[in-house]
Amino acid sequence: MADICEQLAIAAQEAARLARGVNSTQLTDRTPCPEYDLRALAAHLMQEIVLHSWDLAAATRQVPRFPDEVAATVLRWLEHEQDAKRADDWYERPVPTASTSVLDRAVALSGRDPKWRATSLNAEAT
Template structure:
């Protein structure tokens, strides 16, 4: 049976929240696997994604062109509140039906997009700040095929980087990360060298 987006987002949030809440203020200026984003900028981006995709679930228009500074007093708690609202928005009756957004995409596809953001960016932030992150298997099963299918268009739109080469023994999650242009072995220590700059982009906002 196909899991509902709201259920998948709840599972993804359960894995992402400890990562975000565990970020020390001293790490906000550190690099991330998204080469153009430091930790603070990526947290702001993920905040915006979580807020805007609540609106998309309700068939409201959104604007990704501006990224406010959400990293102000109490931001960790507010991130938890916003993810709870995201789950609620996509759990509402009819949220997965029809289309939403300026591109008129199927609503479930849009829901899978934010599921991908929450999952991949949680890994980005964990890897950047020394945290632990393992995606929930059901989430990975749902989001993996979707990200792979949208990858060519995402690269044209400069949302994904070029696919990163991985070995035959790569795990399904490592393959997903590679599809988005990320080096699954990225570390902050490698970020300053060419081998550590994966060319990954922030997933959301397309």
């Protein structure tokens, strides 16, 4: 069986295929998650992918390359949902940042320090 990171890559490819199969008329459709219509579910999945990919990149000294448009969508979702999600312990308090990077601002709003980098000698850049 493939290692966990290979499986993650396969899962991400399948998620991308499924997302490409959604058309704009379906975005208000219900989902099995009662709190999300399809648009909200897609936004939730995207913020999970972007933020946890940033975590993966920071932990392994890689550089995430999300387009600003994607990072801006995540930032808007976080701005809209932050109080409710923080109350549910999804996120820590926002981290102050002077960065103008949209991704850094989203990362900071989620309670992560955009300047955080791995210090382990085992975290080799790829």
